[in-house]
Amino acid sequence: MNKKLMAGWLILLSIILAIAGCSNADKTQEKPEASSSESAANGKVLVGVSMPTKSLQRWNQDGGYLKEHLEKKGYKVDLQFAENKVESQISQIENMITMGAKVLIIAPIDVNALVNVLDSAKAQDIKVISYDRLIMNTDAVDYYATFDNTIIGRMLGEYIVDQLGLKEGKGPYNFEIVSGPVNDTTAVLFNAAVDVVKPYIDEGKLVVRSGQTTMEQTATPNWEEKEAQARMDNILTAFYTDEHLDAVLCLNDSTSLGTQAALKSAGYGTADKPMPILTGQDADIANVKAIIAGEQSMSIFKDTSYLAGKVADMTDAIIKGSEVSVNDTENYHNGKRVVPSLLLESKFVDKNNYKQLLIDSGYYTEDELK
Ligand code: BGC
Helix, strand or coil: CCHHHHHHHHHHHHHHHHHHHHHCCCCCCCCCCCCCHHHHCCCCCEEEEEECCCCCHHHHHHHHHHHHHHHHCCCEEEEEECCCCHHHHHHHHHHHHHCCCCEEEECCCCCCCCHHHHHHHHHCCCEEEEECCCCCCCCCCCEEEEECHHHHHHHHHHHHHHHHCHHHCCCCEEEEEECCCCCCCHHHHHHHHHHHHHHHHHHCCEECCCCCCCHHHHCCHHHCHHHHHHHHHHHHHHHCCCCCCCEEEECCHHHHHHHHHHHHHCCCCCCCCCCCEECCCCCCHHHHHHHHCCCCCEEEECCHHHHHHHHHHHHHHHHHCCCCCCCECCCCECCCCECCEEEECCEEEECCCHHHHHHCCCCCCCHHHC
16 A cells, blocks of 8 residues: 555544544443554455344344444445345355355344354354354354343343332232243343342232243244234233233333333323333334333343444454454353353443433434434
8 A cells, every 4th residue: 555545544544533432422332443454455355244134223223333344444245134034044144155255244033043054154164253142053153242131131120120119028010021032042131131020920029910921921023013012912901901010021122112002002101000110122212212201111222333343343353363352251152162252231221311321422313312
Protein backbone atom coordinates (compact mmCIF):
# COMPACT_ATOMS: atom_id res chain seq x y z
CA MET A 1 0.00 0.00 0.00
CA ASN A 2 1.52 3.41 -0.88
CA LYS A 3 1.96 6.05 1.82
CA LYS A 4 -0.89 8.32 0.64
CA LEU A 5 -3.32 5.44 0.53
CA MET A 6 -2.22 4.28 3.96
CA ALA A 7 -2.63 7.79 5.38
CA GLY A 8 -6.12 7.94 3.84
CA TRP A 9 -7.00 4.64 5.46
CA LEU A 10 -5.79 5.78 8.84
CA ILE A 11 -7.78 9.01 8.66
CA LEU A 12 -10.89 7.11 7.62
CA LEU A 13 -10.32 4.62 10.42
CA SER A 14 -9.95 7.36 13.03
CA ILE A 15 -13.17 9.02 11.81
CA ILE A 16 -15.03 5.73 12.04
CA LEU A 17 -13.62 5.11 15.51
CA ALA A 18 -14.43 8.63 16.66
CA ILE A 19 -18.03 8.30 15.47
CA ALA A 20 -18.39 4.86 17.04
CA GLY A 21 -16.88 6.16 20.27
CA CYS A 22 -19.30 9.12 20.48
CA SER A 23 -22.48 7.25 19.73
CA ASN A 24 -21.63 4.48 22.15
CA ALA A 25 -20.26 6.67 24.89
CA ASP A 26 -22.18 5.18 27.80
CA LYS A 27 -22.59 1.62 26.66
CA THR A 28 -22.41 -0.93 29.38
CA GLN A 29 -19.48 -2.83 27.98
CA GLU A 30 -16.12 -2.10 26.53
CA LYS A 31 -16.21 -2.01 22.71
CA PRO A 32 -14.50 -4.54 20.49
CA GLU A 33 -11.04 -3.54 19.38
CA ALA A 34 -10.68 -1.70 16.13
CA SER A 35 -9.67 -3.65 13.08
CA SER A 36 -6.04 -3.16 12.17
CA SER A 37 -5.03 -2.08 8.71
CA GLU A 38 -3.36 -5.48 8.49
CA SER A 39 -6.74 -7.19 8.66
CA ALA A 40 -8.11 -4.79 6.08
CA ALA A 41 -5.29 -5.90 3.81
CA ASN A 42 -6.27 -9.50 4.39
CA GLY A 43 -8.09 -9.64 1.07
CA LYS A 44 -11.56 -10.90 0.45
CA VAL A 45 -11.71 -14.06 2.47
CA LEU A 46 -15.31 -15.28 2.59
CA VAL A 47 -17.18 -15.66 5.88
CA GLY A 48 -20.64 -17.28 5.94
CA VAL A 49 -23.19 -15.93 8.39
CA SER A 50 -26.32 -18.03 8.86
CA MET A 51 -29.12 -16.48 10.94
CA PRO A 52 -32.40 -18.23 11.87
CA THR A 53 -34.99 -15.76 10.62
CA LYS A 54 -35.68 -12.22 9.55
CA SER A 55 -38.99 -12.24 11.38
CA LEU A 56 -37.49 -11.17 14.71
CA GLN A 57 -35.74 -7.86 15.27
CA ARG A 58 -32.96 -9.69 17.12
CA TRP A 59 -31.57 -11.65 14.14
CA ASN A 60 -31.81 -8.75 11.68
CA GLN A 61 -29.66 -6.78 14.08
CA ASP A 62 -27.17 -9.55 14.76
CA GLY A 63 -26.85 -10.34 11.05
CA GLY A 64 -26.46 -6.69 10.12
CA TYR A 65 -23.86 -6.00 12.81
CA LEU A 66 -21.87 -9.13 11.97
CA LYS A 67 -21.74 -8.12 8.32
CA GLU A 68 -20.72 -4.59 9.21
CA HIS A 69 -17.97 -5.62 11.65
CA LEU A 70 -16.59 -8.30 9.32
CA GLU A 71 -16.62 -6.07 6.26
CA LYS A 72 -14.76 -3.41 8.24
CA LYS A 73 -12.06 -5.99 8.78
CA GLY A 74 -11.85 -6.59 5.05
CA TYR A 75 -13.85 -9.81 4.75
CA LYS A 76 -16.49 -10.71 2.23
CA VAL A 77 -19.69 -11.79 3.94
CA ASP A 78 -22.44 -14.09 2.77
CA LEU A 79 -25.34 -13.31 5.14
CA GLN A 80 -28.38 -15.58 4.96
CA PHE A 81 -31.61 -15.85 6.93
CA ALA A 82 -33.51 -19.15 6.88
CA GLU A 83 -37.02 -18.08 7.95
CA ASN A 84 -37.01 -20.69 10.72
CA LYS A 85 -36.84 -23.54 8.18
CA VAL A 86 -34.19 -26.08 9.07
CA GLU A 87 -33.87 -27.34 5.46
CA SER A 88 -33.26 -23.79 4.21
CA GLN A 89 -30.59 -23.24 6.82
CA ILE A 90 -28.86 -26.48 5.83
CA SER A 91 -28.90 -25.64 2.12
CA GLN A 92 -27.68 -22.10 2.78
CA ILE A 93 -24.77 -23.51 4.79
CA GLU A 94 -24.03 -26.04 2.02
CA ASN A 95 -23.88 -23.19 -0.41
CA MET A 96 -21.47 -21.24 1.81
CA ILE A 97 -19.22 -24.31 1.92
CA THR A 98 -19.33 -24.62 -1.87
CA MET A 99 -18.50 -20.94 -2.26
CA GLY A 100 -15.33 -21.46 -0.23
CA ALA A 101 -16.15 -19.81 3.11
CA LYS A 102 -13.29 -20.08 5.59
CA VAL A 103 -15.41 -19.53 8.71
CA LEU A 104 -19.11 -20.16 9.30
CA ILE A 105 -20.97 -18.20 11.97
CA ILE A 106 -24.22 -20.00 12.67
CA ALA A 107 -27.18 -19.28 14.94
CA PRO A 108 -28.99 -22.62 14.53
CA ILE A 109 -32.75 -22.99 14.20
CA ASP A 110 -32.60 -26.53 15.53
CA VAL A 111 -29.45 -27.16 17.57
CA ASN A 112 -29.55 -30.88 16.74
CA ALA A 113 -30.02 -30.66 12.98
CA LEU A 114 -26.63 -29.57 11.65
CA VAL A 115 -24.50 -32.66 12.26
CA ASN A 116 -24.18 -33.80 8.62
CA VAL A 117 -23.69 -30.42 7.00
CA LEU A 118 -21.02 -29.52 9.56
CA ASP A 119 -19.26 -32.82 8.91
CA SER A 120 -18.69 -31.58 5.36
CA ALA A 121 -17.49 -28.22 6.67
CA LYS A 122 -15.00 -29.95 8.94
CA ALA A 123 -13.79 -32.17 6.11
CA GLN A 124 -12.82 -28.99 4.27
CA ASP A 125 -11.19 -27.45 7.34
CA ILE A 126 -13.83 -24.73 7.63
CA LYS A 127 -14.08 -23.38 11.17
CA VAL A 128 -17.46 -22.98 12.83
CA ILE A 129 -18.59 -20.49 15.47
CA SER A 130 -21.89 -21.37 17.10
CA TYR A 131 -23.66 -18.06 17.61
CA ASP A 132 -26.02 -17.45 20.53
CA ARG A 133 -27.30 -21.06 20.52
CA LEU A 134 -24.95 -24.01 21.00
CA ILE A 135 -24.97 -26.48 18.09
CA MET A 136 -25.17 -29.97 19.58
CA ASN A 137 -23.80 -33.44 18.87
CA THR A 138 -20.97 -32.57 16.53
CA ASP A 139 -17.25 -32.09 17.01
CA ALA A 140 -17.25 -29.71 14.03
CA VAL A 141 -18.09 -26.72 16.24
CA ASP A 142 -14.92 -24.85 17.12
CA TYR A 143 -16.21 -21.99 19.28
CA TYR A 144 -19.38 -20.75 20.94
CA ALA A 145 -20.22 -17.09 21.54
CA THR A 146 -23.27 -15.90 23.44
CA PHE A 147 -24.66 -13.78 26.20
CA ASP A 148 -24.52 -15.86 29.36
CA ASN A 149 -27.92 -17.55 29.43
CA THR A 150 -27.52 -18.80 32.99
CA ILE A 151 -27.16 -15.23 34.21
CA ILE A 152 -30.10 -14.12 32.04
CA GLY A 153 -32.33 -16.92 33.38
CA ARG A 154 -31.45 -15.95 36.95
CA MET A 155 -32.15 -12.27 36.28
CA LEU A 156 -35.62 -13.17 34.95
CA GLY A 157 -36.45 -15.36 37.95
CA GLU A 158 -35.07 -12.86 40.45
CA TYR A 159 -37.04 -10.01 38.91
CA ILE A 160 -40.27 -11.89 39.59
CA VAL A 161 -39.20 -12.79 43.13
CA ASP A 162 -38.26 -9.16 43.88
CA GLN A 163 -41.31 -7.54 42.31
CA LEU A 164 -43.73 -9.82 44.13
CA GLY A 165 -41.87 -9.43 47.43
CA LEU A 166 -41.58 -13.19 47.81
CA LYS A 167 -38.44 -12.95 49.94
CA GLU A 168 -40.43 -10.79 52.37
CA GLY A 169 -42.97 -13.60 52.67
CA LYS A 170 -45.66 -12.05 50.44
CA GLY A 171 -48.02 -14.26 48.42
CA PRO A 172 -49.53 -16.56 47.36
CA TYR A 173 -49.60 -15.29 43.79
CA ASN A 174 -50.81 -16.92 40.59
CA PHE A 175 -47.97 -17.54 38.21
CA GLU A 176 -47.35 -19.06 34.76
CA ILE A 177 -44.30 -19.82 32.63
CA VAL A 178 -43.87 -19.18 28.89
CA SER A 179 -40.77 -20.82 27.55
CA GLY A 180 -38.96 -21.15 24.18
CA PRO A 181 -38.66 -24.11 21.78
CA VAL A 182 -37.18 -27.37 22.99
CA ASN A 183 -34.79 -27.55 20.01
CA ASP A 184 -33.04 -24.32 21.05
CA THR A 185 -30.62 -23.82 23.95
CA THR A 186 -33.69 -22.80 25.96
CA ALA A 187 -32.90 -25.40 28.61
CA VAL A 188 -30.03 -23.33 30.03
CA LEU A 189 -32.25 -20.26 30.34
CA PHE A 190 -35.25 -22.20 31.55
CA ASN A 191 -33.34 -24.15 34.22
CA ALA A 192 -31.64 -21.05 35.58
CA ALA A 193 -34.90 -19.08 35.77
CA VAL A 194 -36.93 -21.94 37.20
CA ASP A 195 -34.27 -22.72 39.82
CA VAL A 196 -34.93 -19.26 41.25
CA VAL A 197 -38.74 -19.53 41.38
CA LYS A 198 -39.05 -23.23 42.22
CA PRO A 199 -38.65 -22.89 46.00
CA TYR A 200 -41.62 -20.50 46.00
CA ILE A 201 -43.69 -22.88 43.85
CA ASP A 202 -42.85 -25.71 46.24
CA GLU A 203 -43.79 -23.54 49.22
CA GLY A 204 -47.13 -22.59 47.65
CA LYS A 205 -46.26 -18.88 47.35
CA LEU A 206 -46.34 -19.13 43.56
CA VAL A 207 -49.35 -21.09 42.35
CA VAL A 208 -49.23 -22.43 38.78
CA ARG A 209 -52.93 -23.02 38.16
CA SER A 210 -52.33 -24.65 34.75
CA GLY A 211 -49.98 -27.15 36.39
CA GLN A 212 -47.62 -26.60 33.43
CA THR A 213 -44.12 -26.24 34.81
CA THR A 214 -41.76 -28.29 32.65
CA MET A 215 -39.89 -26.93 29.65
CA GLU A 216 -41.89 -29.19 27.32
CA GLN A 217 -45.25 -28.13 28.80
CA THR A 218 -44.41 -24.45 28.62
CA ALA A 219 -42.58 -24.52 25.26
CA THR A 220 -43.27 -22.08 22.41
CA PRO A 221 -42.33 -23.51 18.99
CA ASN A 222 -39.89 -21.19 17.17
CA TRP A 223 -40.44 -18.49 19.84
CA GLU A 224 -43.52 -17.53 17.80
CA GLU A 225 -45.63 -14.72 19.20
CA LYS A 226 -48.82 -16.35 17.88
CA GLU A 227 -48.02 -19.69 19.51
CA ALA A 228 -47.44 -18.01 22.87
CA GLN A 229 -50.67 -16.07 22.46
CA ALA A 230 -52.68 -19.21 21.65
CA ARG A 231 -51.29 -21.09 24.64
CA MET A 232 -51.95 -18.18 27.00
CA ASP A 233 -55.50 -17.78 25.58
CA ASN A 234 -56.16 -21.39 26.52
CA ILE A 235 -54.63 -21.07 29.96
CA LEU A 236 -56.60 -17.91 30.77
CA THR A 237 -59.88 -19.49 29.65
CA ALA A 238 -59.29 -22.76 31.43
CA PHE A 239 -57.79 -21.61 34.74
CA TYR A 240 -58.22 -17.89 35.29
CA THR A 241 -61.85 -16.96 34.67
CA ASP A 242 -62.24 -16.42 38.44
CA GLU A 243 -58.63 -15.80 39.31
CA HIS A 244 -56.15 -13.01 38.63
CA LEU A 245 -52.86 -13.97 37.01
CA ASP A 246 -50.16 -12.07 38.92
CA ALA A 247 -46.91 -12.89 37.17
CA VAL A 248 -45.69 -14.55 33.99
CA LEU A 249 -42.12 -15.64 33.43
CA CYS A 250 -41.68 -15.13 29.66
CA LEU A 251 -38.28 -16.17 28.39
CA ASN A 252 -38.09 -13.65 25.56
CA ASP A 253 -39.74 -10.65 23.97
CA SER A 254 -41.67 -12.32 21.13
CA THR A 255 -43.34 -14.75 23.55
CA SER A 256 -43.94 -11.83 25.90
CA LEU A 257 -45.77 -9.90 23.16
CA GLY A 258 -47.99 -12.93 22.43
CA THR A 259 -48.72 -13.29 26.14
CA GLN A 260 -49.60 -9.60 26.41
CA ALA A 261 -52.02 -9.90 23.48
CA ALA A 262 -53.81 -12.81 25.17
CA LEU A 263 -53.96 -10.96 28.49
CA LYS A 264 -55.33 -7.82 26.88
CA SER A 265 -58.05 -9.72 25.09
CA ALA A 266 -58.99 -11.28 28.43
CA GLY A 267 -59.46 -7.76 29.85
CA TYR A 268 -56.12 -7.24 31.61
CA GLY A 269 -54.52 -3.81 31.61
CA THR A 270 -57.11 -1.81 33.58
CA ALA A 271 -57.06 -0.45 37.13
CA ASP A 272 -59.33 -3.30 38.28
CA LYS A 273 -57.43 -5.93 36.37
CA PRO A 274 -53.79 -4.82 36.11
CA MET A 275 -51.30 -6.58 33.86
CA PRO A 276 -49.25 -9.23 35.63
CA ILE A 277 -45.54 -8.80 36.30
CA LEU A 278 -44.26 -9.86 32.90
CA THR A 279 -40.67 -10.52 31.83
CA GLY A 280 -39.00 -10.69 28.41
CA GLN A 281 -35.62 -10.77 26.73
CA ASP A 282 -33.98 -8.79 23.89
CA ALA A 283 -35.27 -5.27 24.56
CA ASP A 284 -36.90 -5.22 21.12
CA ILE A 285 -38.42 -1.88 20.16
CA ALA A 286 -42.02 -3.14 20.45
CA ASN A 287 -41.26 -4.46 23.92
CA VAL A 288 -39.50 -1.35 25.15
CA LYS A 289 -42.61 0.55 24.03
CA ALA A 290 -44.67 -1.95 26.06
CA ILE A 291 -42.42 -1.34 29.07
CA ILE A 292 -42.94 2.41 28.72
CA ALA A 293 -46.71 1.82 28.43
CA GLY A 294 -46.70 -0.39 31.56
CA GLU A 295 -47.72 -3.56 29.69
CA GLN A 296 -44.44 -5.42 30.14
CA SER A 297 -42.35 -5.09 33.31
CA MET A 298 -38.85 -5.71 32.06
CA SER A 299 -36.65 -7.15 29.37
CA ILE A 300 -33.01 -8.15 29.00
CA PHE A 301 -30.78 -5.78 27.07
CA LYS A 302 -28.26 -7.70 25.00
CA ASP A 303 -25.97 -5.35 23.13
CA THR A 304 -25.93 -7.33 19.89
CA SER A 305 -23.48 -4.99 18.25
CA TYR A 306 -21.01 -5.81 21.00
CA LEU A 307 -21.50 -9.58 20.57
CA ALA A 308 -21.17 -9.26 16.80
CA GLY A 309 -17.96 -7.23 17.24
CA LYS A 310 -16.48 -9.87 19.50
CA VAL A 311 -17.41 -12.63 17.04
CA ALA A 312 -15.85 -10.65 14.19
CA ASP A 313 -12.66 -10.47 16.33
CA MET A 314 -12.81 -14.24 16.90
CA THR A 315 -13.25 -14.82 13.16
CA ASP A 316 -10.32 -12.56 12.36
CA ALA A 317 -8.14 -14.42 14.89
CA ILE A 318 -9.14 -17.82 13.46
CA ILE A 319 -8.30 -16.73 9.92
CA LYS A 320 -4.97 -15.23 10.95
CA GLY A 321 -4.11 -18.18 13.14
CA SER A 322 -3.77 -16.02 16.25
CA GLU A 323 -5.24 -16.70 19.69
CA VAL A 324 -9.03 -16.66 19.82
CA SER A 325 -10.39 -14.90 22.88
CA VAL A 326 -12.73 -17.05 25.02
CA ASN A 327 -13.60 -17.00 28.72
CA ASP A 328 -15.03 -20.47 29.38
CA THR A 329 -13.30 -23.70 28.44
CA GLU A 330 -15.18 -26.03 30.77
CA ASN A 331 -18.92 -25.64 30.88
CA TYR A 332 -20.28 -25.91 27.35
CA HIS A 333 -20.28 -29.56 26.32
CA ASN A 334 -22.30 -30.13 23.18
CA GLY A 335 -22.56 -33.89 23.50
CA LYS A 336 -19.32 -34.44 21.55
CA ARG A 337 -16.84 -31.97 22.96
CA VAL A 338 -16.37 -29.09 25.33
CA VAL A 339 -16.70 -26.07 23.08
CA PRO A 340 -14.45 -23.11 24.04
CA SER A 341 -16.91 -20.30 24.69
CA LEU A 342 -17.11 -16.57 24.96
CA LEU A 343 -19.85 -15.49 27.36
CA LEU A 344 -20.94 -11.88 27.55
CA GLU A 345 -22.94 -10.04 30.14
CA SER A 346 -26.30 -8.42 29.66
CA LYS A 347 -28.47 -6.13 31.80
CA PHE A 348 -32.11 -6.02 32.70
CA VAL A 349 -34.03 -3.04 31.48
CA ASP A 350 -37.26 -1.63 32.92
CA LYS A 351 -39.09 1.68 33.01
CA ASN A 352 -36.60 3.11 35.49
CA ASN A 353 -33.42 2.56 33.52
CA TYR A 354 -34.42 2.28 29.84
CA LYS A 355 -33.49 5.89 29.08
CA GLN A 356 -30.00 5.51 30.41
CA LEU A 357 -29.37 2.01 29.00
CA LEU A 358 -31.02 2.30 25.62
CA ILE A 359 -31.25 5.95 24.65
CA ASP A 360 -28.27 7.62 26.32
CA SER A 361 -26.09 4.78 25.02
CA GLY A 362 -27.23 5.47 21.45
CA TYR A 363 -28.66 1.96 21.05
CA TYR A 364 -32.07 3.41 20.14
CA THR A 365 -33.17 6.94 19.44
CA GLU A 366 -35.97 8.48 21.47
CA ASP A 367 -38.07 8.62 18.29
CA GLU A 368 -37.75 4.87 17.70
CA LEU A 369 -39.39 4.28 21.06
CA LYS A 370 -42.35 6.62 20.46
C1 BGC B 1 -32.04 -15.93 21.87
C2 BGC B 1 -33.01 -14.86 22.28
C3 BGC B 1 -34.10 -14.74 21.25
C4 BGC B 1 -34.68 -16.07 20.87
C5 BGC B 1 -35.67 -15.96 19.76
C6 BGC B 1 -32.76 -17.20 21.55
O1 BGC B 1 -31.87 -18.18 21.15
O2 BGC B 1 -31.09 -16.13 22.89
O3 BGC B 1 -32.33 -13.65 22.42
O4 BGC B 1 -35.13 -13.96 21.75
O5 BGC B 1 -33.65 -16.94 20.51
O6 BGC B 1 -35.11 -15.69 18.56
